[in-house]
């Protein structure tokens with residue numbers, strides 16, 4: 001397993017950070033860091049998926065982006081912002097190579113190519129966050145659920161994910177009973193299968209048709225910006 005963002009760097013740039021990487025596993029549901037916390041490490045997922053969650057004052061939260069081994073977690077606002085703007089939660093268990101934030105900042109200051117690579121990633125992330133905000137406000141829940149499952153499927157290595165109805169409800173910002181009803185719609189169409197604590201993608205092409213246009217728009221942006229998703233790399 002490797003991180004695609006690191007893999008695409010020039011060898012000189014890779015050497016600036018690779019000796020400092022520390023591999024760390026994460027389990028599903030684990031908080032990597034919370035909103036408002038000082039971020040002292042940058043996480044480069046090697047497998048698994050991490051969700052960025054926007055947390056409201058009453059502690060409810062909604063996912064605004066998902067990151068797998070195409071990218072990095074912990075630099076959501078650029079190198080000038082040392083505090084996390086969102087909560088990072090492991091959505092699918094995996095592991096990450098962690099780099100001390102000061103080592104990463106130092107490497108960035110020495111390499112224009114690395115700054116460009118980071119900009120590609122953060123522009124793509126911003127597009128994802130914007131699209132998700134509009135999608136959450138405007139699109140039907142079954143379309144949003146299909147879009148969200150595809151986002152995970154693009155970044156996961158398997159068709160089946162460990163996810164409870166509660167996890168899904170939390171991601172989409174709705175009640176658990178509602179997720180159950182909407183999941184049944186996709187299940188009846190044989191697009192997904194569900195069990196206690198898991199969901200499996202059965203028909204990916206069908207799920208793409210069932211999702212709103214947001215999924216295709218996000219895919220197009222990542223292709224245009226040169227941020228290949230693990231599934232299509």
Ligand SMILES: [Zn+2]
Pocket residue numbers: 134135136139143144147212213214215
């Ligand atoms: Zn949408």
